[in-house]
Amino acid sequence: MTATTAHPLLDRARRLASDLLIPEAERVDQEGVPASHVEAVKRSGLLGAGAPVAYGGSGAPVDVVRRIAEVLAGACCATWFVQTQHHTPVQTLVQSELPVRERLLGQLSRGELLSGVAYAHLRSYPRVPVRVRREGGGWRFDGTVPWYTGWGLNDVMLLAGTTDAGEVLFAFAEAREQPGLRASQPMRLAALTAARTVSLELAGLWLPEEAVALRTPYERWAPGDRARTLNAGPALFGVAEAALSLLDAEAAAPLRARLADVRGRAYALADDPAPLEHVAERLAVRAQAYEVLRTATTAAVVAGGGRSMALTSRAQRLAREALFLLVQGQTAESRAAHLRSLTGA
Incomplete structure (x- = not known):
């Protein structure tokens, strides 16, 4: 062991x-x-x-x-x-x-508080969905956060925006409606509607200076964020493994071997001390991991037959979750690489 x-x-x-x-x-x-x-x-x-x-x-x-x-x-x-x-x-x-x-x-x-995050919109820079300006002894946030998960479950959120000077600023706020912060109705999604995802409208949300956790130029923050989006994440391996558990041993064996191989290579790359090297290899392994995930969840649906179309079917749920993971944490770079792998371009 x-x-x-x-x-x-x-x-x-x-x-x-x-x-x-x-x-x-x-x-x-x-x-x-x-x-x-x-x-x-x-x-x-x-x-x-x-x-x-x-x-x-x-x-x-x-x-x-x-x-x-x-x-x-x-x-x-x-x-x-x-x-x-x-x-x-x-x-x-x-x-x-x-x-x-x-x-x-x-x-x-200690798990006394649960935090959400509202920062993926920073990846659209130089477009600025959320603008931050200094106001009094703190910061004013204006704009739209397109995706915020865990609304009604989180205690606090880590909210990010961009200043006129091209800095990113991260600050903590209470995860509730308040002056300057309004949430949409929960989104109905093909998968993970259950995660309570909303959009947030910010119209003069004010947070004090002592709420700020990070303030740095976008160019200094972006490489670290990019590194996180290049590798295959563990969730897809977990969903793939769950799908394989629905197959008999003979059907699962070759897929389990493929899963173990790509997982090992993905984690070896993730552990590399130079996270922005071997970019093409990282993206290729990420695409291979998604292919194993798609195959595993499709196999589970096929094995379940007509029962897989019921909303009570575990196989069908896992297949929809796999679709979600295809786009979760996606960037223009990772999307282009994945499309090339699918089309052979």
Whole structure:
């Protein structure tokens, strides 16, 4: 047994999956992630998996954190997607030297608060969907956040915008309607409607200086964000593994071997100390991982026959979740590479 498979946090993730997430997944898919699921994740300690021990986290190795993500995504992708937003604010605070670190990092690391994120719109730069201007002793946010997941479940959010000087500014806000912040109705999506995704309209939302976690030129922030979008993420391996569990051993064996191969190569690239090297290889492996995911979930639907068309079918849910993962975290660069792999161009 390896250190990864024996880790106590991974044991907790597996128990949470088997006792709660998997039995409830089809109901959650139709009705939405309940607050009770969020409370169970908070109690499990998994929100602090990669957080520093000094602040109440577990400081688990990256391979353990990835395996936890696989387990949660394969069990209930909507619950995984809500809680996975939390880990970016934690890591942002770990790297911050601003006062908000001491105010929030402990509460986030211990799972006392759940945080969402509202920053993917920064990838459209130089277009500026959310503009930030200094006002009084703080910052004013105006614009539209197209996607915000976990509305009604998160306690706080890490909100980002761009200043007129070309800086990105990240600050924490309470995840609720307030003066200057209004949420849309939850979006009806082909998959993961359950994750409670909305758009946010910002019209003079004011946050104090002490809410700021990061302020830096866009050109300094963007390479790190780009690096995160080049590699295949653990959720797709978790959903693929869940789909293969619905096949008999003979049918699953060749696909499981392909999955293990591409997972190993993807994680080796993710662990490379030069995250912006081997870009073509990273994108190629990412596309190969999506192909295994598509094949695995399609095979599960085929094996289920007509039953797979029922909304209570696990195979059908996993297939829709696979569609979602095709575009989650997508950038123009990753989209172009994936399309080339599909078309042979």
